[in-house]
Amino acid sequence: MSVDTHETELMLRTVRSFMEAEIFPHEDLVDRTANVPEELGRQIEARAKEVGLYAANMPERVGGGGLSMKAMSLIEREYGKTSHALHSWIARPTELLLACVGDQIDRYLMPAVRGEKRELFALTEPEAGSDAMGMKSNARRDGADWILNGSKHFISAPRLADFAIVFAVTGMDETKRGPRKRVTAFLVDTGTPGFEIREGNKSASYRGYKTYQLSFTDVRLGPGQILGEEGRGFELAGQWLGMGRVWVGTSCCGKAERIMALATEWAANRRQFGQPIGQFQATGFKLADMAIGLRTADLLVADAVTRAEEGRLTDADVSMVKVYCSEMLNRTADDAVQIFGGMGLMEELPIQRLWRDSRLERIWDGTSEIQRHIITRSILRPFGA
Numbered sequence: 346m347s348v349d350t351h352e353t354e355l356m357l358r359t360v361r362s363f364m365e366a367e368i369f370p371h372e373d374l375v376d377r378t379a380n381v382p383e384e385l386g387r388q389i390e391a392r393a394k395e396v397g398l399y400a401a402n403m404p405e406r407v408g409g410g411g412l413s414m415k416a417m418s419l420i421e422r423e424y425g426k427t428s429h430a431l432h433s434w435i436a437r438p439t440e441l442l443l444a445c446v447g448d449q450i451d452r453y454l455m456p457a458v459r460g461e462k463r464e465l466f467a468l469t470e471p472e473a474g475s476d477a478m479g480m481k482s483n484a485r486r487d488g489a490d491w492i493l494n495g496s497k498h499f500i501s502a503p504r505l506a507d508f509a510i511v512f513a514v515t516g517m518d519e520t521k522r523g524p525r526k527r528v529t530a531f532l533v534d535t536g537t538p539g540f541e542i543r544e545g546n547k548s549a550s551y552r553g554y555k556t557y558q559l560s561f562t563d564v565r566l567g568p569g570q571i572l573g574e575e576g577r578g579f580e581l582a583g584q585w586l587g588m589g590r591v592w593v594g595t596s597c598c599g600k601a602e603r604i605m606a607l608a609t610e611w612a613a614n615r616r617q618f619g620q621p622i623g624q625f626q627a628t629g630f631k632l633a634d635m636a637i638g639l640r641t642a643d644l645l646v647a648d649a650v651t652r653a654e655e656g657r658l659t660d661a662d663v664s665m666v667k668v669y670c671s672e673m674l675n676r677t678a679d680d681a682v683q684i685f686g687g688m689g690l691m692e693e694l695p696i697q698r699l700w701r702d703s704r705l706e707r708i709w710d711g712t713s714e715i716q717r718h719i720i721t722r723s724i725l726r727p728f729g730a
């Protein structure tokens with residue numbers, strides 16, 4: 346992607362040297378042990394604060410970096426080159442927290458921006474993944490309070506969080522298409538009686554990035570624990586999730602660039618039949634296709650960022666970025682393993698790790714199938730189909 350201001354160029358240099366010094370040296374250990382030692386995570390947090398990368402996505406008025414979407418997309422592209430297990434320690438609190446009002450600002454938003462508190466985004470449930478509306482977690486009124494019950498899984502974070510943004514059903518609405526669940530976002534502190542949190546399944550992608558299982562048994566929440574408005578949880582999430590999918594897209598571009606560089610070097614240096622394997626058309630064309638895919642993906646991201654800045658980014662635009670970039674990355678990673686031959690699968694080289702890490706990108710933040718469903722809906726809707 347092009348860099349169009351001197352400030353952005355300087356910021357990118359900072360990110361790149363930060364990655365070289367603080368992140369890349371630890372990738373192998375973290376993947377092998379499936380763990381980021383607490384002291385290493387804290388060190389990344391502290392150094393990220395020192396160089397001004399912490400909460401770069403949040404507006405300056407709340408103490409964040411106030412970066413433009415374009416600058417943010419370039420940073421996320423760099424972060425994409427490594428594992429979430431590591432770069433997620435450089436906190437970028439969810440922008441959902443900007444919906445905090447009153448006491449919530451000092452209890453949740455500001456500590457998250459300062460790095461004193463970490464949050465979880467808790468939507469997915471064991472029985473409700475792609476079908477988020479299938480959620481069973483619910484909260485019922487009890488006087489002015491709410492009583493929360495249910496469970497969540499696959500809720501990810503670099504470490505045990507201090508609070509969770511939990512989506513739960515708080516009633517039913519009658520709509521033209523029939524009854525629809527009212528979903529509300531709640532701020533739930535770790536340690537609240539009835540809220541249990543424990544480490545969950547371990548992922549083969551981004552080893553060391555943790556997923557948690559949350560369970561809620563008669564958790565009593567005051568009216569001040571609602572984030573945004575009661576019954577408007579999905580609308581709140583939707584305001585921010587779109588850009589989240591664009592960030593997935595741009596991070597896929599970063600990872601694809603790194604993988605392609607490794608594959609290119611290997612194709613240029615590994616010799617068989619007396620010549621570099623890159624000179625065999627079957628290998629060289631793989632590199633050509635990687636380059637075409639990466640260029641196209643970067644352009645899609647840049648287009649989405651422009652649309653977002655101009656306030657005309659649609660759900661279908663976002664889904665196109667998510668599908669194209671994540672699938673481009675997976676083709677690139679798979680072809681890179683092929684170019685490396687047997688060595689591509691050996692733990693001594695990083696290719697197998699990048700290939701494993703890439704796989705998740707087609708699944709989280711909405712699977713490729715769900716993104717295609719969103720695009721199809723936008724194509725057919727004008728025809729009433």
Ligand SMILES: Cc1cc2nc3c(=O)[nH]c(=O)nc-3n(C[C@H](O)[C@H](O)[C@H](O)COP(=O)(O)OP(=O)(O)OC[C@H]3O[C@@H](n4cnc5c(N)ncnc54)[C@H](O)[C@@H]3O)c2cc1C
Nearest residue numbers: 466467468469474475499500501548708709710711712714
């Ligand atoms: C490492 C990791 C971290 C995560 N972090 C978080 C987090 O922090 N917070 C959070 O809330 N969630 C998180 N998730 C959950 C993630 O968003 C879900 O895994 C994802 O949305 C898919 O849901 P599922 O896994 O239940 O798959 P399912 O919904 O069971 O889907 C299984 C398959 O069926 C297909 N399918 C389902 N419905 C349709 C349909 N209508 N049309 C066509 N195909 C369909 C899917 O595309 C997929 O191929 C995380 C997941 C992982 C693996």
